[in-house]
Amino acid sequence: MLDLWYKNAVIYCLDVETYHDSDHDGIGDFNGLNHRLEYLSGLGVTCLWLLPFYPSPNRDNGYDVEDYYNVDPRLGHLGDFVDFMHQAREFGMRVIIDLVVNHTSIDHPWFQQARSDPDSPYRDFYVWSEKKPADHDEGLIFPGFQKSTWTYDRKAKAYYFHRFYEHQAELNIANPRVRDEIRKIMGFWLELGVSGFRIDAAPFLIELKALHNVDVSDPFEYLEEFRNYLSWRRGDAILLAEANVSASDAIKYFGDGNKCQMLFNFLLNQHVMLSLAREEGGPLCKALEDSPEIPPMAQWANFLRNHDELTLNALDESQQQEVYAEFAPEESMKIYNRGIRRRLPPMVQGDQRRLQLSHSVLLSLPGTPVIRYGEEIGMGEDLSLPERNSIRTPMQWANKHNGGFSCADPDQLIRPPVSGGPFGYEQVNVAAQQRDPDSLLSITERMIRVRKECPEIGWGKCRTLETQDRQITAHQCEWRGESIIVVHNFGERSRTIRLDLHSKDGEQFIELLSDQPYAELESPADPIKISGYGYRWFRLGSDRR
Numbered sequence: 001m002l003d004l005w006y007k008n009a010v011i012y013c014l015d016v017e018t019y020h021d022s023d024h025d026g027i028g029d030f031n032g033l034n035h036r037l038e039y040l041s042g043l044g045v046t047c048l049w050l051l052p053f054y055p056s057p058n059r060d061n062g063y064d065v066e067d068y069y070n071v072d073p074r075l076g077h078l079g080d081f082v083d084f085m086h087q088a089r090e091f092g093m094r095v096i097i098d099l100v101v102n103h104t105s106i107d108h109p110w111f112q113q114a115r116s117d118p119d120s121p122y123r124d125f126y127v128w129s130e131k132k133p134a135d136h137d138e139g140l141i142f143p144g145f146q147k148s149t150w151t152y153d154r155k156a157k158a159y160y161f162h163r164f165y166e167h168q169a170e171l172n173i174a175n176p177r178v179r180d181e182i183r184k185i186m187g188f189w190l191e192l193g194v195s196g197f198r199i200d201a202a203p204f205l206i207e208l209k210a211l212h213n214v215d216v217s218d219p220f221e222y223l224e225e226f227r228n229y230l231s232w233r234r235g236d237a238i239l240l241a242e243a244n245v246s247a248s249d250a251i252k253y254f255g256d257g258n259k260c261q262m263l264f265n266f267l268l269n270q271h272v273m274l275s276l277a278r279e280e281g282g283p284l285c286k287a288l289e290d291s292p293e294i295p296p297m298a299q300w301a302n303f304l305r306n307h308d309e310l311t312l313n314a315l316d317e318s319q320q321q322e323v324y325a326e327f328a329p330e331e332s333m334k335i336y337n338r339g340i341r342r343r344l345p346p347m348v349q350g351d352q353r354r355l356q357l358s359h360s361v362l363l364s365l366p367g368t369p370v371i372r373y374g375e376e377i378g379m380g381e382d383l384s385l386p387e388r389n390s391i392r393t394p395m396q397w398a399n400k401h402n403g404g405f406s407c408a409d410p411d412q413l414i415r416p417p418v419s420g421g422p423f424g425y426e427q428v429n430v431a432a433q434q435r436d437p438d439s440l441l442s443i444t445e446r447m448i449r450v451r452k453e454c455p456e457i458g459w460g461k462c463r464t465l466e467t468q469d470r471q472i473t474a475h476q477c478e479w480r481g482e483s484i485i486v487v488h489n490f491g492e493r494s495r496t497i498r499l500d501l502h503s504k505d506g507e508q509f510i511e512l513l514s515d516q517p518y519a520e521l522e523s524p525a526d527p528i529k530i531s532g533y534g535y536r537w538f539r540l541g542s543d544r545r
Contacts (some may be wrong), residue, residue, distance in 0.1 A: 004299075006047070007299055008452065008459065009458075010046050010371070010451065013371065014373040014395075015028070015050075015061070015307065016032075016033055017062075020395065022170065027406075028394070028395075029075045029076045034083065041093065045093060045371075045448075046156065047093060047096060049095075049098075049370070052071060052100055053097075054070065054093055055071055055072045056072060058120070059167050064167055067317060068101075068189055081192065094195040098197070101200075103171055106168070110124075115160075124177075124247075125171060125172055125177070125178055126169050126172055127160065127161035127170050132141060136159075137280060138149045142165065142336055144336065144337070146164070149161060149163055158500050164204075171538075174208065176218075183229045187233055190234050195236065195237055195434040196261075197237075199260070202242055202253065203244075217298075220252050220259060223253065223364075224258050227260065228240060228258075240301055242264055244313065247292050250293050250447060254294050255295075261298060263301065265300040266305065267287060267290075268300070269303055270315055271286065273323055277322050279508060281471060283474050288475060289464055301368050301370050302362055302370065303369070305375065310339050312339055315341075318527075332383050335387060335488060341379050341383070342383075343380055344375070345380055346380045350378065350423065352440060353515070353532065353533035356533070357488060359444050360535035360537075365386070365457075376441050377433050378416050379418065380422070392416050393415050395430075396428050402425075403429060414440075454539070456480075459480055460479030460483070462475055465499050471489055472488065472491075473487070474497075482539060484540075486535065486536070487499075487530055490535060494530065494532055497526065497527070498525070509538055515535050516531060517525070
């Protein structure tokens with residue numbers, strides 16, 4: 001029997017280098033992460049997603065990989081990683097890691113051998129051209145920070161292709177030897193206990209631009225090839241693809257259930273942000289209604305913010321401007337002509353009601369929630385840092401030196417923690433919120449606990465419910481004869497609605513979670529009151545409490 005553990009998981013994303021420093025060098029490490037596993041277990045996390053921790057020149061936050069079979073010495077060594085995996089299992093947590101194989105660092109031995117000898121077997125690991133292609137300035141991923149997708153290498157006497165920064169040479173996915181190496185990388189980390197991989201930049205991994213000797217008509221066959229290998233080596237391991245694409249293209253990553261098990265739901269995320277900006281539920285409802293049907297084994301991964309920019313490309317121009325006006329009114333808050341480089345709490349001015357509402361939305365949407373580190377306490381950003389580093393500041397553990405992240409001198413830190421103001425570690429930190437039952441952390445813990453008791457959300461089918469109120473959304477997730485109904489008020493004022501649930505005789509309507517105490521409902525037909533920026537979760541069915 002297949003283990004579809006990811007259907008009811010709670011995933012927590014973190015970067016080892018910014019989580020906790022145990023050896024006082026100013027950089028987080030695996031031993032430091034080990035010390036924080038009790039906290040993550042208490043939060044209710046069931047799966048950790050680790051951002052790249054491989055040896056790297058670190059020109060792009062570790063996404064420029066120099067060695068796929070090791071741990072960056074700044075973060076520890078393989079023994080520390082194995083110890084961490086053991087401790088994570090003891091706490092009942094799975095681990096997935098980033099699979100960054102659409103490109104390598106130009107410092108990688110493969111590229112160094114490829115550029116040094118045209119007859120090297122590694123030459124065809126990359127994509128070359130003797131002349132600079134005419135479209136070299138098209139398809140830039142980082143406009144404003146990237147001038148071309150082709151760079152001349154003097155030693156190779158040729159141009160190499162890089163969809164991203166020039167220090168990240170694109171791998172030739174059409175080369176069978178490259179795919180064989182990718183399988184070996186997967187096999188290595190599977191042997192060390194990981195439960196799967198988040199495929200970085202999946203559309204560019206299978207991109208066939210400029211490639212020769214292409215042996216497939218449909219590049220999605222490569223994903224099936226990797227899935228087959230993954231399932232053969234470890235049946236419960238997953239592929240979680242990062243693909244910010246249209247709905248019609250998104251389902252191709254699932255295939256018939258024979259490709260990726262999970263896919264980030266960028267479309268839904270952007271419409272959640274539009275609903276928050278407008279204080280209206282319509283965009284979220286429409287996104288849910290327009291969501292394509294996916295195979296039974298497949299699953300969406302939902303998020304509020306990830307480690308990159310908040311991209312808005314799925315919205316039309318007027319909708320983008322609405323979100324910018326509300327959440328990024330200053331030019332320094334925007335990036336790449338397509339997104340926002342801020343965390344959510346400052347975007348809503350630290351309004352705890354709106355933050356709780358956002359977390360309730362995340363944890364109740366059909367699919368699996370992905371929480372970014374610091375989101376559970378309402379961390380802010382540092383816009384003085386370049387590009388996306390503004391939202392990659394150290395975790396804020398306590399109101400003490402460096403926010404409890406490290407005992408090192410401040411000038412040694414990987415990045416400075418946010419200090420001062422309403423989002424500085426002096427005000428926003430784990431220690432203070434653990435002592436406050438009404439803190440965002442405490443409320444998020446309760447939400448996660450209830451979410452884990454509601455398999456209907458992760459496993460069931462979802463439909464939106466008519467509320468006759470543009471500020472309020474309601475959706476119902478049904479599974480095995482029971483259902484969860486969740487109501488959200490995106491507006492500031494209290495509202496009252498009625499839901500036509502077509503309930504059966506004898507069915508109970510039980511409140512599971514809400515932003516405040518409400519009068520108990522006697523039946524699903526009763527009017528439902530919901531406060532401004534409020535939320536209410538109900539179970540329609542048997543009383544399992």
